[in-house]
Amino acid sequence: MPSGSPRRARARAYQWRRFHRHRERDTMRGNGISEAPRVLEVSHNGDIAVLKMGHGKVNALDIELCGHITSRLEELGTSSAPAVVLTGQAGIFSAGVDLIRALEGGGTYLRDFLPVLRKLFDVMFFYPKPVVAAINGHAIAGGCVLACAADQRLMARGSGRIGVTELLVGLPYPAIALEIMRFTAVPAYFREVIFGGGRYPAEAAATRGLVDVIVDPEALLAAAVEAARSLASLAPAAFALTKSQTRQPVLDQLQKYGDVFDAAADEIWLAPESASRIRDYVSRTFKKI
Template sequence: MIEVDVVDGVAVVRLAHGKVNALDLELCRAIEQTMRELDDPEGPARAVVLTGTGRVFSAGVDLKRVVDGGAPYVAEFLPALGGAFRSVFDLGKPVVAAVNGHAIAGGCVLAAACDRRIMASGTGRIGVPELRVGVPFPAPALEIMRFALGPVRARQVIFDGANHEPDAALALGLVDELTDPDALVDEAVAVAGRTATDIPADTFRYTKAQLRQEVNERLDRVAEPTTVELWTRAATDGRIRAFLDRTVGSRGQ
């Protein structure tokens, strides 16, 4: 489900869950557990690279599980999803996303939660089409996108709901750099390692917490009954199923 290799003191965390690294309850919990463990200041990793497998970073939430599980699954899943996002966002060491391919919806948010995003040039797409699916953003996802892009660009990207090619993603600020697919992980490891070397660990951790303080204070206060209600409604009224039929179904999958 998750593979971790330490390369020159940098933990390369690779999502390896099914064909598209869809975010389900189990993967979200595994992401949070892995990131919380890597956050240990005394641990062997001084920085982290988050990547996927094959041509996919993560295709986002496993919507079929949401439809099949209905209200009980939604009530359990959304907190786990938020926990996964926040565990990446809050990790007190340099975290670099090596976006190896498609990073859609929750996959895009996972990348946005990292300190730097490097994307492979080629055919991958990245974006946040949640509103087109018919579901609202959970608060952690909304806050992370706003933090990563700024309020104006985040609003543009969220309401547009499009998935973007690498060059367009770079122009929008969804990623910070493009590189050859074969060099992606090596480049991400080099950037993460260089950051960890150039900035003392305690200074980096403290400054990162300062930058995120207002976001985390808002998230610690928020309750999301309406978010749960709307996701549950979307799971049962056919809108998510219709989205799946338009997208996955149209590709014969």
């Protein structure tokens, strides 16, 4: 197809518009999202931006945390910071979607939350600069997807587990989440990872493609910053184009089927029987309700 075709032009516009549009910062700040230190600490190690999630005990993904990360990435996308490291706190990277919040908020909350979650995965995965995930502990369900959206994943050696458990809860994947996992997981293990719901230690996760490097916990952040700096040493325009090229099949798939699959997934998330499944899973797993 000619390089100037309307289809390819639309694809390019779709992929890069997130970094060249009005970012609704005033609206987000009006909702309290500008108070990032309570949820997301932003610092710099030299020129490398470090985003440290600090949202509750387990960095559960809710509207606030997803909004903070998305907003900071969009700001950093046009800043002088050449790369980003994302990490968690206190032995937890992220436990995934806040299921208790989903139960409490019901359909009203989920209708607002699901588009915000998809946008976070979209911005993280298609971010034009290098992103390194420093997985300091458990990265479960949406937390695993978030880590897998990075260009490189370093995980601390120890008791942390990583994996996607959505189907064990009875919930489908957003289209972009499934495509991120397809992009990341070793093909021979993809079905096991998706349908098995395994929570893997670092070594098993590396075998399955979910983790690239395993390091001692005390060396994790420094190693992640060094990995980000190494990627940032590549010519920025060449890196961005190559990253775009490698992710183009994902973009094509989302443009073709994303809306259809997301509509079907949302319907399941919002169904009364899904609330029952979530409640049962939470009561068995977290012993909180």
